[in-house]
Amino acid sequence: MxxxxxxxxxxxxxxxxxxxxxxxxxxxxKCFSVKRGCETSNCGLCTVFVNDKPVLxxxxxxxxANGCSVTTLEGLQKEAEEFGAYxxxxxxxxxxxxxxxxxxxxxxxFRENPDPTDDEIRAYLAGNxxxxxxxxxxxxxxxKYLQYKKGE
Amino acid sequence: MITIKNYVSVDTVEEAYDLxxxxxxxxxxxxxxxKMMNKDVNTAIDLSKLNVxxxxxxxxxxxxxxxxxxxxxEMSTSFNEYTNGGMKKAVEHIVGVQFRNCATIGxxxxxxFGFSDLLTFFLSLDAKVELYPTGIVSLKEFRxxxxxxDILLSVIVxxxxxxxxxxxxxxxxxxxxxxxxxxxxxxxKYNTAIGARPGKAMLVEDDNNILxxxxxxxxxxxxxxxxxxxxxISDSRASGEYRKRMVKVLxxxxxxxxxxx
Numbered sequence: 001m002x003x004x005x006x007x008x009x010x011x012x013x014x015x016x017x018x019x020x021x022x023x024x025x026x027x028x029x030k031c032f033s034v035k036r037g038c039e040t041s042n043c044g045l046c047t048v049f050v051n052d053k054p055v056l057x058x059x060x061x062x063x064x065a066n067g068c069s070v071t072t073l074e075g076l077q078k079e080a081e082e083f084g085a086y087x088x089x090x091x092x093x094x095x096x097x098x099x100x101x102x103x104x105x106x107x108x109x110f111r112e113n114p115d116p117t118d119d120e121i122r123a124y125l126a127g128n129x130x131x132x133x134x135x136x137x138x139x140x141x142x143x144k145y146l147q148y149k150k151g152e
Numbered sequence: 153m154i155t156i157k158n159y160v161s162v163d164t165v166e167e168a169y170d171l172x173x174x175x176x177x178x179x180x181x182x183x184x185x186x187k188m189m190n191k192d193v194n195t196a197i198d199l200s201k202l203n204v205x206x207x208x209x210x211x212x213x214x215x216x217x218x219x220x221x222x223x224x225x226e227m228s229t230s231f232n233e234y235t236n237g238g239m240k241k242a243v244e245h246i247v248g249v250q251f252r253n254c255a256t257i258g259x260x261x262x263x264x265f266g267f268s269d270l271l272t273f274f275l276s277l278d279a280k281v282e283l284y285p286t287g288i289v290s291l292k293e294f295r296x297x298x299x300x301x302d303i304l305l306s307v308i309v310x311x312x313x314x315x316x317x318x319x320x321x322x323x324x325x326x327x328x329x330x331x332x333x334x335x336x337x338x339x340x341k342y343n344t345a346i347g348a349r350p351g352k353a354m355l356v357e358d359d360n361n362i363l364x365x366x367x368x369x370x371x372x373x374x375x376x377x378x379x380x381x382x383x384x385i386s387d388s389r390a391s392g393e394y395r396k397r398m399v400k401v402l403x404x405x406x407x408x409x410x411x412x413x
Contacts, residue, residue, distance in 0.1 A: 001159055018196060019156030021187070041184045042326075047250050053223075054250045059183045063159040064198065105250060126326050127248010 003066040007031070008075030022048070022057040022065055026072060033073035033100035037129075044128035047101040047108075048072050054108040073100045079107055086145040092137030098130045106142060115146070154191045161198040165284045165303055171197050172301045179303060181259020182221065184251060204258065204305055207231060214309045215282075218258025222246060222270070225257060234309075235277070238316040242273040242334070247326050262304045264295060264352050267328040271295070272347030273318055274307060275355050276334035282306040292355055312339040317406040320348070321398055323389060330390040333402035335410055342374070344403055349384045349395060356381045366411050375403040 004013045007029060016025060023046045026034045034057055037045035046057040049071040073080050080103055087093055087103070102125065109116060109124040116124065121142055122135075130138065156178075162168040171177050176194035180186065204217035207228050214231055222243045225231065232239050246252055246269060260270040261281065271291075279291045283302040291307070316336040320329040332347035342363045347353035362374045384395035407413075 017156075018159035019154070019193075040188060041251055041254070042247055044248055044250055053253045055253045056184075056250045059187055059251075059254045061156070061159070061180075061183065061196070063161075063196075064180075064183075064200075105248075108249070123244065124249055127250050 001063060003062060005062070005065055005067075006069040008071055016062050018061075018063055020062045022050075022060040022062045022070070025062040026057060026070070031072040031074050035097060035100060037097075037101075042127070042129065043098070043101070044105060045098055045101040047104040047128070049104065049108065052108075052111075054105050073104055076104075076107060083107065083110075083141075083145050086148070087138065087141040090137040090141040090144065092133050092141045094132035098128060098132075102128045102130065102138065110146075110149075114149070118143075154187055154189055154193060156193045156196045158195040159198065160195055161200055163201055165199075165202055165305065168197050168199060168202070168303045169284055169301065171195055172303060179262075181218075181262065182255040183259075184255045185259065185263060185265075199258075199303070199305075202305065211311070213311055216257055216307045216309070218262075218304050218306055219256050220258075221253055222255045222257065222260070223249060223252035226252060231309075234311065234314065235316050236314075238273065238318045238334070242269045242318045245269075245320065245322060245325055245329075257307055258304050261291070261294075261307060266350045266352045267348050268353065269318075269320065269329065269332055269347065272332040272345045272353040273316075273334045274309070275345035275347075275353050276316060276318075276336040276338075276343060277309050277314070278312075278336075278338045278343070280308045280310075282308060295352060314338055315410045317410040319402050319406050319409075321390075321402065328389070331384075331395050331398050331402060333399065333406055335403060335406035337410065344378050344406070346378070346382045346399055346402075349382060350387045350389070351383070351385070354382060363407075366407075366413070368413065371404055371407045371411075371413070374407065375400040378403045 002015050035045040037043035041056050041059045047054050048057045050065055051068050093099055105128050178193045179197045204219040206217050208215045226240050226243045260268050280288050281294045282288050282305045286302050318334045320332045322329050329348040334345045342358040344356045345353050356378045363370055379400040382399050385392040
């Protein structure tokens with residue numbers, strides 16, 4: 001079947017197999033920030049935006065994203081670099097495997113709620129699992145980034 | 153692993169129904185559960201074009217389209233106002249925001265899963281489901297219907313005077329519930345839905361009018377009444393005995409929350 005998807009601002013038209021998952025299609029288009037993790041829709045590693053909403057690309061058929069705008073971390077370089085520095089400075093990035101999915105969801109949260117409380121941050125990011133950091137560094141990084149954005 | 157040969161975004165519900173008559177065809181929901189099944193699907197049926205993606209409201213009811221996501225329910229101001237924030241409470245512990253942006257009410261209700269927070273919550277609201285071609289049936293009746301080729305189009309909640317409270321016990325915050333409880337008073341009538349028993353949610357109504365007067369004593373009696381009416385069994389998350397005892401606790405907590413006691 002033929003699909004049309006705007007991937008990171010660039011329109012792509014192509015034939016795909018009906019059962020192709022969005023994660024596989026994105027990785028075939030060199031969006032290697034999109035990681036395969038749990039395969040049970042739990043870990044958040046594969047988070048991307050479909051029409052600006054964060055979704056699990058392992059659970060979305062690419063056919064379902066037909067006609068939509070899809071954004072991966074590759075398409076958010078400026079925001080990612082700025083925010084990523086705060087995460088790195090707090091030592092929140094250890095193996096780094098969860099980081100792209102975590103950053104995508106954190107950026108979605110900043111857009112939806114620019115002034116979240118600690119509990120709101122924890123609740124929004126509950127679907128992003130990290131086996132290294134214990135989440136505290138990530139929370140510190142987010143809070144410092146938000147403080148910086150307020151003072152900008 | 154699921155494999156899919158063809159994908160059809162249908163233009164009419166009749167087309168969806170005709171396709172769904174074939175055993176190897178499959179109506180799509182949010183794909184969160186479906187993608188973990190071992191199934192070879194010939195044609196995946198996408199209902200997106202059938203006016204199933206919105207929450208519509210008029211003076212008499214809410215009509216929630218089958219493709220409305222759990223996140224949209226969580227964020228719906230009007231439906232949360234109607235349910236006194238209960239809708240948000242019923243879904244906010246389900247995995248994470250990204251998951252809830254994928255999972256749909258239709259997928260959750262159609263599956264009649266034992267772990268379903270939504271089935272528990274909507275049973276207590278005396279909701280109905282709109283099926284094609286069967287028509288509108290109560291969720292209570294739908295719960296016990298055999299899986300057939302019908303197409304679930306929406307969940308309907310009539311606007312009646314409502315009080316509702318929802319509580320769960322989970323081993324871990326984003327896990328499936330060990331037990332789910334929704335108590336409500338719909339148009340003056342008390343009822344309680346207990347889910348994750350771990351079987352599919354069941355409804356217990358206050359047939360003996362225990363709550364004719366609501367106070368600590370009658371809530372205690374009602375909690376025990378519900379506990380004795382609900383079947384619970386053991387699984388890897390909790391024992392049946394633990395669940396049974398917790399029914400009483402959750403009903404009591406929900407009733408007190410709902411009645412402000």
